[in-house]
Amino acid sequence: VEASIPExxxxxxxxxxxxxxxxxxxxxxxxxxxxxxxxARSMYNCDEHAAYSxxxxxxxxxxxxxxxxxQQRQTFTDQKRVYYLSLEFLMxxxxxxxxxxxxxxxxxxxxxxxxxxxxEDVVEQEHDAALGNGGLGRLAACFLDSMATxxxxxxxxxxRYRYGIFKQEIVNGYQMEVPDxxxxxxxxxxxxxxxxxxIQFYGxxxxxxxxxGKIAHSWExxxxxxxxxxxxxxxxxGTKTTNNLRLWSSKASSGEFDxxxxxxxxxESAVADQQTAETxxxxxxxxxxxxxxxxxxxKQQYFWCAASLFDIVRRFKKTRRAWNEFPDQxxxxxxxxxxxxxIVELQRILLDKEGLEWDEAWNIVTKTFGYTNHTVLxxxxxxxxVPLMQNLLxxxxxxxxxxxxxxxxxxxxxxxxxxxxxSRVSIIEESHPKMVRMAYIAIIGSHKVNGVAELHxxxxxxxxxxxxxxxxxxxxxxxxxxxxxxxxxxxxxxxxLSALIAEKLGGHEFLTDLTLLDxxxxxxxxxxxxxxxxxxxxxxxxxLAKFIKRTTGHAVDPNSLFDVQVKRIHEYKRxxxxxxxxxxxxxxxxxxxxxxxxxxxxxxxxxxxxxxxxYWMAKTIIHLINKVADVVNKDPDVGNLLKVIFIEDxxxxxxxxxxxxxxxxxxISTAGxxxxxxxxxxFVMNGGLxxxxxxxxxxxxxxxxxxxxxxxxxNLAEDVEELRHRHFYGSFKLDPQLEKVFTAIKGNMFGDAAxxxxxxASIEEHGxxxxxxxxxxxxxxxxxxxxxxxxxxxxxxAKSITSVARxxxxxxxxxxxxxxxxxxxxxxLVVKD
Ligand code: GPK
Numbered sequence: 001v002e003a004s005i006p007e008x009x010x011x012x013x014x015x016x017x018x019x020x021x022x023x024x025x026x027x028x029x030x031x032x033x034x035x036x037x038x039x040a041r042s043m044y045n046c047d048e049h050a051a052y053s054x055x056x057x058x059x060x061x062x063x064x065x066x067x068x069x070x071q072q073r074q075t076f077t078d079q080k081r082v083y084y085l086s087l088e089f090l091m092x093x094x095x096x097x098x099x100x101x102x103x104x105x106x107x108x109x110x111x112x113x114x115x116x117x118x119x120e121d122v123v124e125q126e127h128d129a130a131l132g133n134g135g136l137g138r139l140a141a142c143f144l145d146s147m148a149t150x151x152x153x154x155x156x157x158x159x160r161y162r163y164g165i166f167k168q169e170i171v172n173g174y175q176m177e178v179p180d181x182x183x184x185x186x187x188x189x190x191x192x193x194x195x196x197x198x199i200q201f202y203g204x205x206x207x208x209x210x211x212x213g214k215i216a217h218s219w220e221x222x223x224x225x226x227x228x229x230x231x232x233x234x235x236x237x238g239t240k241t242t243n244n245l246r247l248w249s250s251k252a253s254s255g256e257f258d259x260x261x262x263x264x265x266x267x268e269s270a271v272a273d274q275q276t277a278e279t280x281x282x283x284x285x286x287x288x289x290x291x292x293x294x295x296x297x298x299k300q301q302y303f304w305c306a307a308s309l310f311d312i313v314r315r316f317k318k319t320r321r322a323w324n325e326f327p328d329q330x331x332x333x334x335x336x337x338x339x340x341x342x343i344v345e346l347q348r349i350l351l352d353k354e355g356l357e358w359d360e361a362w363n364i365v366t367k368t369f370g371y372t373n374h375t376v377l378x379x380x381x382x383x384x385x386v387p388l389m390q391n392l393l394x395x396x397x398x399x400x401x402x403x404x405x406x407x408x409x410x411x412x413x414x415x416x417x418x419x420x421x422x423s424r425v426s427i428i429e430e431s432h433p434k435m436v437r438m439a440y441i442a443i444i445g446s447h448k449v450n451g452v453a454e455l456h457x458x459x460x461x462x463x464x465x466x467x468x469x470x471x472x473x474x475x476x477x478x479x480x481x482x483x484x485x486x487x488x489x490x491x492x493x494x495x496x497l498s499a500l501i502a503e504k505l506g507g508h509e510f511l512t513d514l515t516l517l518d519x520x521x522x523x524x525x526x527x528x529x530x531x532x533x534x535x536x537x538x539x540x541x542x543x544l545a546k547f548i549k550r551t552t553g554h555a556v557d558p559n560s561l562f563d564v565q566v567k568r569i570h571e572y573k574r575x576x577x578x579x580x581x582x583x584x585x586x587x588x589x590x591x592x593x594x595x596x597x598x599x600x601x602x603x604x605x606x607x608x609x610x611x612x613x614x615y616w617m618a619k620t621i622i623h624l625i626n627k628v629a630d631v632v633n634k635d636p637d638v639g640n641l642l643k644v645i646f647i648e649d650x651x652x653x654x655x656x657x658x659x660x661x662x663x664x665x666x667x668i669s670t671a672g673x674x675x676x677x678x679x680x681x682x683f684v685m686n687g688g689l690x691x692x693x694x695x696x697x698x699x700x701x702x703x704x705x706x707x708x709x710x711x712x713x714x715n716l717a718e719d720v721e722e723l724r725h726r727h728f729y730g731s732f733k734l735d736p737q738l739e740k741v742f743t744a745i746k747g748n749m750f751g752d753a754a755x756x757x758x759x760x761a762s763i764e765e766h767g768x769x770x771x772x773x774x775x776x777x778x779x780x781x782x783x784x785x786x787x788x789x790x791x792x793x794x795x796x797x798a799k800s801i802t803s804v805a806r807x808x809x810x811x812x813x814x815x816x817x818x819x820x821x822x823x824x825x826x827x828x829l830v831v832k833d
Contacts, residue, residue: 020062027104028111030058051117052095052125055108056187059098063233064190066242073829074153078319080328080826082147082154083312085342086335087304088137088284089144089158089245090165091129091232092652094188095122096492097145101235127182128651130164131247133288133610134568135678136374138652139452139812140335142678145485146812148236148243149512151828152820157308159300160189160230160247161284168610168649173626173751177286177613188232189247195229197307198253201299205395210355217352219395224253225277227307237487238512240831248307250280287612288568289380295392298384302393305342313349323356327367331824334371334446337382337438343369343445344396347403352395358402370823371442371449372480374675376459377572382438383429389436400436404428407444411471425467443468443476448823452482453676453697455717480819481700482676483812486514489682493656496536497686501804504529515808524801534797537663537687544661547654548606548645554633556604556643561790564683565666566608566650566658569618572673575607576759577772578666579625581779582644583741583750586628590637597641601787604643608650608658620759622646627750655682662688663796664711664786668779670770671695672717681810687800689789691782693775701810705803711789713782714775723774727767734764735776 005013021027035041035054046054074081099105099119109119132138140156147154166177203222210216232245252274261270279296280303291297316329334340343365350361374380389397404427415421427444429435443449443465451457457479461469469477491498491511502508504523510516523529541558548556556562565578582605589600607625611618629644647654665683667674667690674696683690684701691711692698702710715723726732734742742760746753763772790796808814820826 018061018065020065021058021104021107024107024111024114027058027107028114030061031055031111031115034058048117048121049125051112051115052122053185053187055112055122056095056126059095059102059104059108060187060233062102062104063098063235063242066235066240067231067233067244069240070242071244073831077153077829078329079153079829080824081330082152082820082824082826083308083330083332084140084143084147084154084156084335085305085308085332085339086137086140086156086158087301087338088132088335089129089140089156089247090132090134090137090652091141092488092656093123093126093128095126097488098235100492101145101149101237101487103238124653126653127186128164128653129182129186129188130180130651131158131161131284133165133284133286135676136288136336139482139678141652142483142485142488142812143816144234144243144245145237145487146483146816148234148241149239149485149487150813150816150820151236151239151241151830152243152816152826153829154243154826156234156243156245157304157311158245158247159281159284159304160249161281163283165284165610165651166286166613170622170626170646170648173623173630175611175619175622189230190232192229192231195311196251197227197248197310198224199227199250199303199306200224201302201392203394205398216355217395217398219348219352225280225303226251226253227303229307229311241829246308246311248281248304250277250303252277286610287615289375289377289570289572290612290615291380291382293384293388295388298388298392301338302341302345302396305339305345308339309342309345309349313346323350323354323364324360326364330368331826332369333819333824334369334442336372336374337442340371340382340438340442340445341393341396343441344399344403347399347445348395351399358406362403362406365445366447369442369446370819371446373439373449373451373456373460373464376456376464376675377673381464383435384438386428386434386436397436400427400441403441403444414471421467421470425471439464440468443472447476448478449476450478450480450823451675452480453700454479454481455672455694455699456675456696459672459717478822480815480822481697481809482678482681483810483815484678484681484685485812486511486685488656489659490685493682494536494540494660494686496539497533497660500529500532500536512813513808514811514813517805517808520801520805524798524805530794530797530801533687533801534793537661537800540660540686541663544657547657548647551648552645554643554645556645557602557640560602560604560640560643561787562604562606562661562663563666563786564606564608564658564662564664564688565668566606566647566655567677567679569609569611569615569621571617571621571762571770572669574668574670574770574772575609575621575625577668577775577779578605578607579621579628580738580741580772580776581783582632582642583628583744584737584780585783586632586635586638586642587740587744589641590635600641601790602640602642603787604645606645606647606658606662608647608654610650617758617762620756624745624750624756624759627755631750655679659683659688660686662686663790664689664691666690667692667696667698668714668775669693669695670720670775671715672720673770674698681807684803685807685810687804689786689796689799689803691786697810701807704809705806709799709803711782711786713778715771715778720771723771724767724769727769732764732768732773735773737780738763738773738776 021030031054034057041050164180167180169176201223206218227248230247234243350356427440451460545558632644659682667680677696693714
């Protein structure tokens with residue numbers, strides 16, 4: 001059915017086409033209309049949450065109008081589009097971001113004020129959209145913001161989880177997980193019940209001869225689950241472009257399949273099948289940097305890849321172009337290996353559905369895909385068991401075997417007689433059971449593979465993917481160093497600083513060209529400017545102090561040095577090193593005379609982050625932090641010289657309060673383990689200094705801001721292997737300062753020592769894989785330098801201002817332009833009004 005209205009009838013449409021509110025009064029009118037009709041409330045019955053819903057609905061109307069125009073424009077110009085496939089989009093709240101990106105926050109503030117509300121309180125009513133674990137998911141969210149802001153025709157594709165990342169509660173010092181049911185009254189999604197895709201699982205492959213006598217394959221029987229599209233508008237900053245994030249939700253197929261059971265009177269079992277289907281998009285797997293090979297996870301991956309590919313191919317086919325033009329119209333970026341099946345699925349569609357020859361199809365596939373790797377940690381590399389895949393996706397496994405065969409034959413031709421090489425690069429690992437190595441499919445099926453910071457990309461080339469560099473040459477591998485969006489992480493999170501910078505630079509252009517920050521260096525010695533800078537930091541510390549008081553009951557002094565480590569809890573990120581350092585500091589203070597104590601720089605050590613529910617060591621670290629906090633915070637010998645705070649349920653909206661409030665933040669992973677890190681960038685952008693190892697993007701941050709503006713410590717990546725080897729085959733000697741810390745723990749200073757024995761043993765007895773002991777001395781010494789530096793307020797301020805001025809490189813706008821030029825080959829769609 002043609003859904004487009006014929007030209008003679010379009011006059012009426014044009015006449016009544018909705019328009020956007022453009023000022024305070026029009027906003028108020030829309031707000032009241034939504035509250036009184038959509039929400040069925042009134043001025044006698046309007047709390048902050050209703051004010052939030054009304055405001056969100058008013059803004060969502062604006063977004064969807066621009067969304068429609070953007071989509072029409074993109075369809076009309078028909079240029080190449082980017083599709084960003086990510087299992088995680090850690091969006092956080094949308095309202096404040098929408099107000100700022102659309103440029104109507106002042107109108108909303110004034111309008112809400114007229115009606116009896118404060119915009120800050122209204123914005124806080126929103127539940128975070130937490131469809132991600134950590135850095136990988138937040139990077140995808142920053143990318144969406146930059147792609148829209150830069151006017152790239154770009155869509156995100158993900159899953160609409162009913163439960164996002166769990167909510168963390170701390171009970172008696174232990175992490176407890178509570179489900180995050182977030183979908184009720186979510187104004188930001190538009191269900192598209194008319195956009196559905198049937199997704200097949202299980203079944204078998206039938207081989208047959210087609211008309212030409214060629215052997216063809218079809219995938220038959222099995223089960224069908226339906227994918228339903230939900231669209232989330234993504235507004236760019238200062239542009240009309242509003243892109244789309246399409247999230248798929250699973251539902252039982254309404255095909256004849258199920259009706260058989262209903263008709264047979266088997267109502268209960270039919271409903272049970274329905275629930276099974278809905279389980280696919282029910283929950284985000286809460287692991288970060290870890291893969292666990294669960295069947296449901298593989299189902300999620302295929303469900304999402306197949307629905308997205310169907311959608312992309314459907315859109316392409318409407319243009320009636322020849323298949324070889326597909327890569328000129330479509331670029332698909334794989335956010336980690338999670339969407340690797342998309343490669344196999346496109347090959348299947350082209351072969352089995354569209355009848356292309358293998359080589360022609362494979363050529364299209366490899367030109368279309370790019371793959372981003374985010375970690376070198378072996379436990380994060382995805383492998384799926386062959387029997388599992390055989391059962392769930394029999395045709396895909398066949399295609400994987402064919403890809404592998406052709407690939408190995410080409411390797412064999414170039415490197416004859418190197419059987420070792422062949423078995424090393426085979427997609428199939430010859431273990432029991434055999435395993436499919438997803439990263440290898442992603443490399444072989446893409447034209448570019450990138451890491452996320454220079455060191456990380458170098459390590460990929462020299463270690464994990466070394467053989468592939470030999471086979472394909474170095475050009476297939478590249479680096480695109482991560483960034484963050486300055487709209488959310490400077491403008492939205494730190495309105496005071498953003499306003500001060502705008503005042504000095506004569507406007508907010510720096511938000512879309514972050515390199516303009518370099519103009520701030522001219523003001524480093526300007527007394528008034530410095531005072532204001534310092535004042536803003538204090539205000540932001542006060543805001544955090546209030547938040548801490550409200551949520552933990554602890555009073556912290558904003559004149560103290562705020563030392564922050566917020567990120568997922570992981571042994572490689574080494575929160576244990578931090579808390580051992582805190583214990584060391586505590587013991588030192590307790591041993592001081594009253595006179596000595598006067599010289600101590602008061603500190604607040606702030607922690608936040610979730611542990612994967614099954615990651616015992618990470619949970620033990622959380623437990624230790626909370627137990628240390630209990631003891632330290634009520635010790636009168638210490639008073640305000642040291643406070644330890646664990647912020648529960650760290651998430652995006654809390655990060656927006658925390659990042660602007662740090663004096664120093666910690667990015668202290670074992671050298672060579674952190675892909676990039678992105679919170680390091682957020683903290684420096686907000687005028688905080690950092691202490692860190694020579695790892696991930698810390699190295700490039702140092703290069704940009706200068707060595708004198710960062711506190712680096714610890715062993716280098718190139719020495720890690722040798723050190724680990726020595727721990728095992730030489731003798732292990734615990735660092736003497738760390739030994740004092742362990743003695744305190746073992747003396748039950750922080751509760752039952754048995755609770756922490758696994759943690760101390762991993763270092764003393766099991767080889768200290770993360771080099772906590774090796775780096776401890778350097779870490780403690782460097783914190784001493786931080787204290788000394790903090791005493792010199794003027795010098796500290798100069799470092800803070802200089803660092804911000806030099807952070808221009810770390811905007812995701814730069815990152816997206818690099819992807820667009822070197823991987824996607826797409827151009828922005830410039831909009832004329
Ligand atoms: C990497 F492999 C993974 C993963 O499963 N989850 C995740 O958040 C992170 N990451 C890296 O650990 C960070 O270093 C990096 O900055 C981030 O991805 C974005 O690239």
